[in-house]
Amino acid sequence: MPGTPTAVSAPGKVLLAGGYLCLDRQYTALVYGLSARINVVAQEIKTSPGVQLTEIVVDSPQFLEAQWRYGYHLTPEDGGIKVTQLQVGSNINPNPFVEVTLSYALTYITRTGHHQPTHAFAPAKFTILADNDYYSQPHSQAAGTARFAKFPTRLGDAHKTGLGSSAALVTSLTAALLTHYLPASAFDLSTDAGRRTLHNLAQAAHCAAQGKVGSGFDVAAAVYGSCLYRRFSPAVLQALPEAGQPGFAPALAACVDGDGWDTQIRAEGVRLPRGVALRMCDVDCGSQTVGMVKKVLQWREAAPGDAKQLWDELQARNAALGDLLGREAEAEADDRQLAADIASAVAAIRALIRDMGARSGVPIEPDSQTALLDALRDGVDGVYEGVVPGAGGFDALALLVRDDEDTAARVKEFLAHWGREKGGAVRLLDVKGEVEGVRRERLGEYVGWVS
Ligand SMILES: Nc1ncnc2c1ncn2[C@@H]1O[C@H](COP(=O)(O)OP(=O)(O)OP(=O)(O)O)[C@@H](O)[C@H]1O
């Protein structure tokens, strides 16, 4: 509700198993939420008596030149709310993910019938705070709390670590807008109905902002946390005009609230056994994900029989890993047996991933990553196995390790040595796999950043 500041956060993601497969509804993704979150704090902007302000401000104070101010208007022919960025100083520096999210969420809010007056939004400020692991820049922690760093760059120049910042941002900002402008009786993100609305709206906005319909596993993880994900049919979003175009508002409401969503998300049972942690490494080297997806899908089309066999077998191996990780810990769990089981389940997946890469000509698990993963598994006590997550490529690793400080210290030392020997920087991030999805936060988390 307007008046009271509120804060929400949504987690980043790692696609541990099911990359490429999950683009097709016949297959699923085993996705984990991460402890790195994107937080959004919503606050009313106090105006002096008699001053009319129709402004929504979005601020990302960890970055340089990262404040976006928007005016908005109701478009004719049911095109919904269109936001327009207002110029600050001499430059205009758009943030399409923020802008599209505002248009989508504000339009949806006007259609709920719970917002009074229907088309006027009290001026508000939304402050974005991202956990440091989303970006690999050196940073200072002098300003604000120790949790959020100040980066010496503009957002566009930040080096991302690939944890799904845009999906977590769109989800968190959508949740903050709905929570801020709607009464709890109309939107409550702690309920199943609230999460469903949030998921559908955030998927639609994220696809529009990125200009393509991916599988959506990243938005699912931002909302539901760790889960087994089966995508929605792309047709769900087909009839949606562009924001501001005639008919957008009723089409968006019908889409979000409608029963066309065939997504299947099972969060229950997707976890990590006690004593096992999921850790991420950032390899300072980018990959061209879009080109990789195109090429893999081209090969799949050209060799449908071979691809189906590979996809089906990989799906079975991915499911076996999910079952193993979701198994209830036995009272007297044998760590060594568990480590061996994880290692062989992941190794079986990696073998097929390499096959997929070789046959499609795409470096999904490139040789340099194979060498590093093998060396970590074989040379560092407590590392069970690891994968090149998501679309694969050169820029990240996900490791399943014994959950203790000594193992983390050994991994760090090993990576430092590897970097010196082989060149290039590989770094263990602080982030860990975590089950929980979107949630409300206490304002105390943000002392020093929001007043
Ligand atoms: N802290 C932030 N403040 C404001 N906008 C942000 C922030 N973090 C991310 N964004 C928005 O998300 C965009 C980055 O999205 P992009 O899809 O390129 O990366 P990503 O989601 O982190 O990638 P990946 O899916 O590989 O993890 C930024 O250009 C910006 O629009």
Ligand SMILES: C[C@@](O)(CCOP(=O)(O)O)CC(=O)O
């Ligand atoms: C290749 C793909 O299946 C996974 C991409 O994952 P990531 O962005 O590399 O984490 C694409 C998708 O699911 O949208």
